[in-house]
Amino acid sequence: MDDLRTLRGRLAEISDLSRAAGVLGWEQRVSMPPLGTESRAESLATLGRVIHDRFTDPEIGRLLHRLSALEESLDYDSDDASLIRVTRRDYEKACRVPTELRVEMTRAAASGHHAWVEARKNDDFASFLPYLRRNVELKRRYIECFEPADLPYTALLDDYEPGMTTTEVRDVFATLRPALTELVRNAPEVDASFLHGAFDPEAQRRFVERLLPPLGFVDGAWRLDPTAHPFCTSFSNRDVRLTTRYRHDDLESVWSTLHEAGHGLYAHGIADSLMRTPLGGAPSLGVNESQSRTWENLVGRSRPFWTHWYGPLQETFPEQLGNVDLDAFVRAINRAEPGLIRVDADETTYSLHIILRFELEQDLIDGTVPLDDLPEIWNARMKEFLGVDVPSNSDGVLQDVHWSGGGIGYFPTYALGNVISLQIWAKVREALPDLDDQLAAGDLLQLSDWLRDNLYSLGRKFTPKETLERLTGSDAIDPQPYLAYLSDKMASLAPA
């Protein structure tokens, strides 16, 4: 038990330092004056090095080794057994990557990000190419640090979706792609013109800040700030930071806020006992994303939710929405409409953007696509997948930040999140048969509490698949509920 105490002490300190890095990252994106960039990068690099050195200290390995017997004597589900088990997995992964490769990757990510910002601004893919090439090379070296899997790409995927193989994702996407293409092709046209116009950002802010407490956020444990690219982070389950973006000409801040609120509720709901341990997070990006999508879409685009909230929204924007009835509003926010930009995509087309990137990423890593040809291939596939013509690389292959920072393997988790959200939602429906009535009455707390008790509170104690199995009875990623949901939605939009 002394060893466990020692391990917990070391992990608590590492967690404290990671939280500190989290504050620095949040502050950089929310309030830092621009000339602070260089000094902030230095602080973050040093903190990252200290955290990595402390976590890969061989003494952690010795402690984990000595704790094997204790682990086996404990209940698999207990906090202690889970801590030892998950820490061992993280430790073994962290030790496989040489420090100098990590340093190189961090450096390439930083300069790649800078190059991407410029390239996107100037619609100049060629200037970004050397940086992308460097990131891809480093990712190949990174893959070599691990035991061979079904496919090389799996090592990258594992950083974001632990335990998932490329083959499994391919299978899921093989079902999704034709079905989604079909749905999008036949999507009814819906009038959404009233969602574009002048929407005072300050009024948007007031409206979305009203939404958050009813979702289950405790007073004094969160804040919401405006930022260029919305994100959510947390420094404990009692310090959750949401960000959103208020545009002058639409209401996207509502769903952007609900999306980040889903991530935020996850962080907010993690059990106190898991704080200051590596278990104080979500099992994977996909599982985490399933909850942002739940609150953004399954709740936030549902008729019952807006039965309660549409009145307040109309009162906030009487000129724009006063003459639009609830039915027309709900139809508009659920329409499917192919577009160029992933982050602006609707629920139905969204996963097609992801599948395109997933396929391209594998090609990049395997070398089956020459990097120089990327824009052409991108544009051809956008036409094939979504039927749209790409007018510029800035709105095409350069639109996303991920590759600039070496984030290859990340994209598929977005679509997996969509799929998983519906698998969990089926269980929610069973557990809360009156959910629609609750939502229509403005009661979001029963849903929020159920998800907290059955999912969020578990933190990272279990793998994504273990977590899914506990919740749904099966660890398989099943795209059918998601497709059925979208199919019903499209049917509901068809003119009567």
Added chain:
Amino acid sequence: MDDLRTLRGRLAEISDLSRAAGVLGWEQRVSMPPLGTESRAESLATLGRVIHDRFTDPEIGRLLHRLSALEESLDYDSDDASLIRVTRRDYEKACRVPTELRVEMTRAAASGHHAWVEARKNDDFASFLPYLRRNVELKRRYIECFEPADLPYTALLDDYEPGMTTTEVRDVFATLRPALTELVRNAPEVDASFLHGAFDPEAQRRFVERLLPPLGFVDGAWRLDPTAHPFCTSFSNRDVRLTTRYRHDDLESVWSTLHEAGHGLYAHGIADSLMRTPLGGAPSLGVNESQSRTWENLVGRSRPFWTHWYGPLQETFPEQLGNVDLDAFVRAINRAEPGLIRVDADETTYSLHIILRFELEQDLIDGTVPLDDLPEIWNARMKEFLGVDVPSNSDGVLQDVHWSGGGIGYFPTYALGNVISLQIWAKVREALPDLDDQLAAGDLLQLSDWLRDNLYSLGRKFTPKETLERLTGSDAIDPQPYLAYLSDKMASLAPA
């Protein structure tokens, strides 16, 4: 030279981590949700421990030892020689204090702060007493870590005003106290009623934000936020954070902002070559405070400054100031009026508040005053020093935060800052004979540049006394210019 590179590398990392702690502290006071307190305290404690462990690592001592020969071969004024010299002084001091005493002091400070907040709220000195007693005991143990000086209190003073002895401060204050008491007793009555009323905080914010760029702050290198207790911090010379307080019923935010701007200009002006080293700060709190006082008072209460800025202020508050002429305004902001609260005190009475605390602190440390009697003694001395009756401990002995966090030895630096500001100001006047004309024309940059080039840029390369000697030709703390300044001021206020 390898050793120097190694030392610089280690110090740069320590500086990176200290900056990270600085960001966490700033964020806590400016934007953190209240329930984040516990997790923030954990992160700050761990960061503090990591920083201390890294700085007191014996390898730093060995490097410093091996660098002695290099140091002697270098110009005393060079960055490298200064780095070795100052780091050695810091290192030897840091190593004298056992880790467990530091941990105890940090813990006692944290719980003391909490107890003080409650005690002050409830006007309950007795509830704070055990925490104060603990802080005083720990300070006595701290003093024992160092070689005996002229008086025990000197070890505490040295943390804030390196190289200064208690005896020296006593001498300065022995001159100040009777002279200030006399000035205050004979201070002319001045009408300042128009400085109290309804002043829209948003309008105050707009006005003070206009003031900052002309002072010499580079765009993108600073920000100003509202906070309960104004302070200034910085994470590099290109990331300076000012805070201020906007009250609804007065204009104190103007001088509060100018005060913090003085600290901010200091941080902003430190040479780039000193970033990421222990030299990237001010030589002492007193020297730093001399500059906050310079901008708040010597500039910010001067007739020339307001010759330019009073128009814009009147335009901002036409109802309140439209009928008040410049002379009446300048008289009002320069008046002397004894009061209860240090932070609200005017220039003339301010140092008397400090001298009272300086004397009491020595009594506390020497044990010549029983802690239980502190409120009575406080009240008696307030009557003696300032002629005011103290109605409650909250407005008396409990008013300041310092003792709750173990900050004994800090107060005298405020009065030293006042004194030093005038010693430096005499040199400014010689160097910029047209200063009054410049200020009256709204040109603050020549002053700002001169102070940057001759003082701020030096950082911590030299001791406070060396710094003062370089600027003024003497390393003595001389209260006469300060007294002459106040005496002239009081004379100027007398009815014509």
